[in-house]
Amino acid sequence: MAGDERALAGFLAQSGMDRDSLMQSANDPETLAGALDYLLADERLLLAFCEAEAVPPETPARARAALPGANPEW
Numbered sequence: 001m002a003g004d005e006r007a008l009a010g011f012l013a014q015s016g017m018d019r020d021s022l023m024q025s026a027n028d029p030e031t032l033a034g035a036l037d038y039l040l041a042d043e044r045l046l047l048a049f050c051e052a053e054a055v056p057p058e059t060p061a062r063a064r065a066a067l068p069g070a071n072p073e074w
Helices: 006-015 019-023 029-040 043-053 057-064
Strands: none
Touching: 006 019, 006 029, 006 043, 029 057, 043 057
């Protein structure tokens, strides 16, 4: 998302974080879970991310399932 200013601004607005707090907590599992939740909620953003990172679209959902607050049905 960092390369997509609109996506980053949307995530910051949704999370209530600013850029500095995001940078400080970037490795925190809850921050990662929130970022993945945001990514997974927007198919356009998800597909653009997967294409840019050369990963299958299922990969972010699998990563999200391993983080705190995951839906057990994932």
